[in-house]
Amino acid sequence: MDHLLQVLCLKGRATHEALGAAVGADPTAVVTELEAAGLVERTKLGYRVTELGRTRVDELYAREREQAGRVIDDVYESFVPINDEVKQIVTEWQMRPVGGELTINDHSDRRHDDRVIARLRRTDAKVSTALAPLAITLTRFDVYPRRLGRALTLVGDGDHSMLAAPLKDSYHTVWFELHEELIILSGRNRSDVEV
Numbered sequence: 001m002d003h004l005l006q007v008l009c010l011k012g013r014a015t016h017e018a019l020g021a022a023v024g025a026d027p028t029a030v031v032t033e034l035e036a037a038g039l040v041e042r043t044k045l046g047y048r049v050t051e052l053g054r055t056r057v058d059e060l061y062a063r064e065r066e067q068a069g070r071v072i073d074d075v076y077e078s079f080v081p082i083n084d085e086v087k088q089i090v091t092e093w094q095m096r097p098v099g100g101e102l103t104i105n106d107h108s109d110r111r112h113d114d115r116v117i118a119r120l121r122r123t124d125a126k127v128s129t130a131l132a133p134l135a136i137t138l139t140r141f142d143v144y145p146r147r148l149g150r151a152l153t154l155v156g157d158g159d160h161s162m163l164a165a166p167l168k169d170s171y172h173t174v175w176f177e178l179h180e181e182l183i184i185l186s187g188r189n190r191s192d193v194e195v
Helices: 002-011 016-023 028-036 051-068 070-094 110-124 127-137 139-156 171-185
Strands: 040-043 046-049 095-098 101-104
Touching (some): 002 016, 002 028, 002 046, 002 051, 002 139, 002 171, 016 028, 016 046, 016 139, 028 040, 046 051, 070 095, 070 127, 070 171, 110 139, 127 139, 139 171
Antiparallel strands (some): 040 046, 095 101
16 A cells, blocks of 8 residues: 555556556555545546645655665665666667767667667666665565566567656656655655756
Protein backbone atom coordinates (compact mmCIF):
# COMPACT_ATOMS: atom_id res chain seq x y z
CA MET A 1 0.00 0.00 0.00
CA ASP A 2 2.75 2.45 0.98
CA HIS A 3 4.75 1.74 -2.18
CA LEU A 4 1.81 2.61 -4.43
CA LEU A 5 1.21 5.80 -2.46
CA GLN A 6 4.84 6.82 -2.97
CA VAL A 7 4.63 6.02 -6.69
CA LEU A 8 1.50 8.11 -7.07
CA CYS A 9 3.06 11.01 -5.19
CA LEU A 10 6.04 10.92 -7.59
CA LYS A 11 3.79 10.86 -10.64
CA GLY A 12 1.53 13.65 -9.42
CA ARG A 13 -1.46 12.04 -11.14
CA ALA A 14 -1.76 8.61 -12.64
CA THR A 15 -4.31 6.39 -14.28
CA HIS A 16 -5.11 2.93 -13.06
CA GLU A 17 -3.01 1.49 -15.92
CA ALA A 18 0.01 3.68 -15.14
CA LEU A 19 -0.08 2.64 -11.50
CA GLY A 20 -0.30 -1.01 -12.49
CA ALA A 21 2.71 -0.67 -14.77
CA ALA A 22 4.70 1.06 -12.04
CA VAL A 23 4.03 -1.48 -9.30
CA GLY A 24 3.84 -4.55 -11.52
CA ALA A 25 0.42 -5.64 -10.24
CA ASP A 26 -3.26 -4.80 -10.43
CA PRO A 27 -3.60 -1.76 -8.15
CA THR A 28 -7.40 -1.90 -7.77
CA ALA A 29 -7.60 -3.21 -4.19
CA VAL A 30 -4.82 -0.95 -2.94
CA VAL A 31 -6.22 2.16 -4.64
CA THR A 32 -9.65 1.41 -3.15
CA GLU A 33 -8.08 1.08 0.30
CA LEU A 34 -6.07 4.30 -0.13
CA GLU A 35 -9.18 6.13 -1.30
CA ALA A 36 -11.21 4.89 1.67
CA ALA A 37 -8.45 6.09 4.03
CA GLY A 38 -8.53 9.56 2.45
CA LEU A 39 -4.94 9.27 1.17
CA VAL A 40 -5.84 9.27 -2.53
CA GLU A 41 -8.62 10.87 -4.56
CA ARG A 42 -9.96 10.22 -8.04
CA THR A 43 -9.88 13.04 -10.59
CA LYS A 44 -10.83 13.30 -14.27
CA LEU A 45 -7.17 12.68 -15.16
CA GLY A 46 -6.59 9.77 -12.80
CA TYR A 47 -5.70 9.46 -9.15
CA ARG A 48 -3.72 11.89 -7.03
CA VAL A 49 -2.45 11.99 -3.47
CA THR A 50 -4.39 14.12 -0.99
CA GLU A 51 -2.75 16.39 1.61
CA LEU A 52 -3.21 13.59 4.15
CA GLY A 53 -1.56 11.22 1.69
CA ARG A 54 1.35 13.62 1.13
CA THR A 55 1.90 13.78 4.90
CA ARG A 56 1.97 9.98 4.96
CA VAL A 57 4.50 9.90 2.08
CA ASP A 58 6.74 12.39 3.90
CA GLU A 59 6.64 10.10 6.96
CA LEU A 60 7.49 7.08 4.81
CA TYR A 61 10.51 8.79 3.28
CA ALA A 62 11.70 9.94 6.72
CA ARG A 63 11.48 6.37 8.02
CA GLU A 64 13.28 5.01 4.95
CA ARG A 65 15.98 7.68 5.26
CA GLU A 66 16.59 6.60 8.84
CA GLN A 67 16.52 2.91 7.94
CA ALA A 68 18.95 3.15 5.02
CA GLY A 69 21.27 5.79 6.49
CA ARG A 70 24.59 6.31 4.71
CA VAL A 71 23.70 3.77 2.01
CA ILE A 72 21.49 6.41 0.38
CA ASP A 73 24.38 8.82 -0.18
CA ASP A 74 26.63 6.05 -1.46
CA VAL A 75 24.00 4.89 -3.94
CA TYR A 76 23.26 8.46 -5.01
CA GLU A 77 26.96 9.10 -5.70
CA SER A 78 27.21 5.95 -7.83
CA PHE A 79 23.98 6.91 -9.60
CA VAL A 80 25.13 10.38 -10.74
CA PRO A 81 27.55 9.26 -13.50
CA ILE A 82 25.00 6.72 -14.78
CA ASN A 83 22.39 9.48 -14.80
CA ASP A 84 24.72 11.60 -16.93
CA GLU A 85 25.00 8.72 -19.42
CA VAL A 86 21.22 8.21 -19.55
CA LYS A 87 20.65 11.94 -20.17
CA GLN A 88 23.11 11.84 -23.07
CA ILE A 89 21.49 8.70 -24.49
CA VAL A 90 18.02 10.26 -24.37
CA THR A 91 19.39 13.36 -26.11
CA GLU A 92 20.97 11.18 -28.80
CA TRP A 93 17.64 9.39 -29.20
CA GLN A 94 15.76 12.65 -29.65
CA MET A 95 18.38 14.46 -31.77
CA ARG A 96 20.88 13.23 -34.36
CA PRO A 97 23.55 14.85 -36.50
CA VAL A 98 22.62 15.44 -40.13
CA GLY A 99 25.10 17.26 -42.34
CA GLY A 100 27.02 18.54 -39.34
CA GLU A 101 23.88 19.97 -37.69
CA LEU A 102 21.81 18.50 -34.86
CA THR A 103 18.25 17.86 -35.95
CA ILE A 104 15.21 16.15 -34.47
CA ASN A 105 15.66 12.42 -34.83
CA ASP A 106 12.98 11.17 -37.21
CA HIS A 107 14.30 7.62 -36.65
CA SER A 108 14.95 7.11 -40.36
CA ASP A 109 18.61 6.27 -39.65
CA ARG A 110 18.37 2.78 -38.22
CA ARG A 111 22.13 2.56 -37.60
CA HIS A 112 21.99 5.66 -35.40
CA ASP A 113 19.03 4.29 -33.43
CA ASP A 114 20.67 0.86 -33.08
CA ARG A 115 23.84 2.49 -31.67
CA VAL A 116 21.78 4.47 -29.16
CA ILE A 117 19.88 1.35 -28.05
CA ALA A 118 23.14 -0.61 -27.73
CA ARG A 119 24.60 2.17 -25.58
CA LEU A 120 21.46 2.17 -23.42
CA ARG A 121 21.81 -1.60 -22.91
CA ARG A 122 25.43 -1.18 -21.76
CA THR A 123 24.47 1.65 -19.40
CA ASP A 124 21.43 -0.22 -18.08
CA ALA A 125 23.68 -3.12 -17.06
CA LYS A 126 25.18 -0.82 -14.40
CA VAL A 127 21.86 0.08 -12.78
CA SER A 128 21.23 -3.08 -10.72
CA THR A 129 24.76 -2.96 -9.35
CA ALA A 130 24.41 0.69 -8.38
CA LEU A 131 21.03 0.13 -6.69
CA ALA A 132 21.85 -3.19 -5.01
CA PRO A 133 22.94 -1.77 -1.62
CA LEU A 134 19.76 0.29 -1.36
CA ALA A 135 17.51 -2.54 -2.58
CA ILE A 136 18.89 -4.76 0.19
CA THR A 137 17.79 -2.25 2.82
CA LEU A 138 14.69 -0.91 1.06
CA THR A 139 13.43 -3.86 -0.96
CA ARG A 140 10.87 -1.81 -2.89
CA PHE A 141 13.76 -0.40 -4.93
CA ASP A 142 14.22 -3.75 -6.67
CA VAL A 143 11.22 -2.78 -8.83
CA TYR A 144 13.27 -0.18 -10.70
CA PRO A 145 15.66 -2.55 -12.53
CA ARG A 146 12.63 -4.65 -13.52
CA ARG A 147 10.70 -1.64 -14.85
CA LEU A 148 13.75 -0.33 -16.70
CA GLY A 149 14.44 -3.80 -18.10
CA ARG A 150 10.85 -4.13 -19.30
CA ALA A 151 11.04 -0.77 -21.10
CA LEU A 152 14.40 -1.67 -22.63
CA THR A 153 13.08 -5.01 -23.85
CA LEU A 154 10.13 -3.28 -25.51
CA VAL A 155 12.48 -0.77 -27.16
CA GLY A 156 14.60 -3.66 -28.45
CA ASP A 157 11.46 -5.37 -29.74
CA GLY A 158 10.66 -2.30 -31.83
CA ASP A 159 8.44 -0.16 -29.58
CA HIS A 160 10.67 2.88 -29.74
CA SER A 161 8.18 4.97 -27.78
CA MET A 162 9.28 3.03 -24.70
CA LEU A 163 12.60 4.85 -24.63
CA ALA A 164 11.37 8.36 -23.84
CA ALA A 165 7.56 8.69 -24.11
CA PRO A 166 6.43 10.80 -21.14
CA LEU A 167 2.98 9.24 -20.73
CA LYS A 168 4.18 5.63 -20.74
CA ASP A 169 6.26 3.58 -18.32
CA SER A 170 9.15 4.30 -20.70
CA TYR A 171 12.80 4.02 -19.78
CA HIS A 172 13.10 7.77 -19.34
CA THR A 173 9.90 8.01 -17.25
CA VAL A 174 11.06 5.25 -14.90
CA TRP A 175 14.55 6.75 -14.76
CA PHE A 176 13.12 10.16 -13.84
CA GLU A 177 11.07 8.61 -11.01
CA LEU A 178 14.10 6.70 -9.71
CA HIS A 179 16.18 9.88 -9.78
CA GLU A 180 13.44 11.79 -7.98
CA GLU A 181 13.26 9.17 -5.23
CA LEU A 182 17.01 9.22 -4.73
CA ILE A 183 16.93 13.02 -4.52
CA ILE A 184 14.18 12.90 -1.91
CA LEU A 185 15.80 10.13 0.14
CA SER A 186 19.18 11.85 0.12
CA GLY A 187 17.61 15.05 1.44
CA ARG A 188 18.42 17.01 -1.70
CA ASN A 189 16.06 19.19 -3.72
CA ARG A 190 15.71 18.90 -7.47
CA SER A 191 16.77 22.55 -7.75
CA ASP A 192 20.04 21.64 -6.01
CA VAL A 193 21.02 18.98 -8.53
CA GLU A 194 21.75 19.23 -12.21
CA VAL A 195 19.05 17.23 -14.00
